[in-house]
Amino acid sequence: MPLRVVFAEDNYLVREGTAALLATADEVEIVGIASSLDELLSAVDEHGPDAVLTDIRMPPTGSDEGIRGAKQIRASHPEIGVVVLSQFAEEEYAYDLLKDGAGGLGYLLKERVADVEELVRALTEVARGGSVLDPKIVEALVAAKEHLAHSxxxxxxxxxxxxxxxxxxxxxxxxxxxxxxxxxxxxxxxxxxxxxxxxxxxxxxxxxxxxxxxxxxxxxx
The missing domain is CATH 1.10.10.10 (Winged helix-like DNA-binding domain superfamily/Winged helix DNA-binding domain)
Structure with a gap:
């Protein structure tokens, strides 16, 4: 049975392109698509997916909607895994996402989207309660920790x-x-x-x- 996924991304071209890529994977079924935080939360409530794939920056503010959405989803639907996508390796966002527990959460750079197998693995991992971190995010977190230690x-x-x-x-x-x-x-x-x-x-x-x-x-x- 394929993994049921809700996908959120406000950029039309990125949204359509990523959805088309995921559609080529037999292991995944996209059951809902959103372009804002409110649409994402509504789609999750409506479809009850196994996992969510969401961009960080979406309307209404274009700042950290994906992070806030991930936290709300994990709080209200702890059985749903969430993978957050970011354009850059921003350790402050990664820390904010994971500081209360990494189970069922993932943080990947958007450059990974082109690798459908890696994306499917990440969604599968968070859906079963695991966690996934992009190697570049790990490097950024380690660098930030070292900076703090010497501050x-x-x-x-x-x-x-x-x-x-x-x-x-x-x-x-x-x-x-x-x-x-x-x-x-x-x-x-x-x-x-x-x-x-x-x-x-x-x-x-x-x-x-x-x-x-x-x-x-x-x-x-």
Whole structure:
């Protein structure tokens, strides 16, 4: 019995071309096609497929609809596997997709679409609860992890990084406290802690803030 698949892609030519390629595989039957997040979720509810193949960027915003769709589908239909397609090896999207568990999920680059056998293998794997990661995505995730390990910000807690991010936006302690629903005393404590971890304890306060923000901005590049 063929694998029943819903396919979502907003680009007409890519959608038709990929659907035509998948139609040549006896192991797959496309039961629904969508061009937006809303259409994808409706098609999944209507057809109850074994697996979903979806682009990341689709209407309405053209940003991360595929990632959000994959999460919603896995939450409401845990028996359905989802393979997300991306034009580029974007480790932040891959991390967002997989951070709560990789079972039943796949992340492939669109260049793999031309290899029908590989695409069918990926869909089959996620449909049975496995996971599939494009080798280039793995490389990007490893590189990002190595960068973080060597970053001076690696020792900061999540809250300290959050406070530092607001400092980088030019906010003073009062504004940071309001944004994060903290007391000013708590913000001051976090700032002193991150100064210490960044080795800025001996500098004047204004200079310490500047140096800490520079470290944050360097880490974002």
């Amino acid at each position: 001076p910000l690696a020792r900061l807690t999540d809250r300290e990084r959050e406070v530092l991010g607001h400092m980088a936006q030019g906010q003073n302690n009062a504004a940071i406290a309001k944004s994060l629903f903290l007391t000013e005393r708590a913000v001051e404590k976090h700032i002193n802690s991150l100064f210490h971890k960044l080795g800025l304890t001996e500098e004047p306060d204004v200079h310490r803030r500047v140096m800490a923000v520079l470290a944050f901005l360097r880490d974002q590049t």
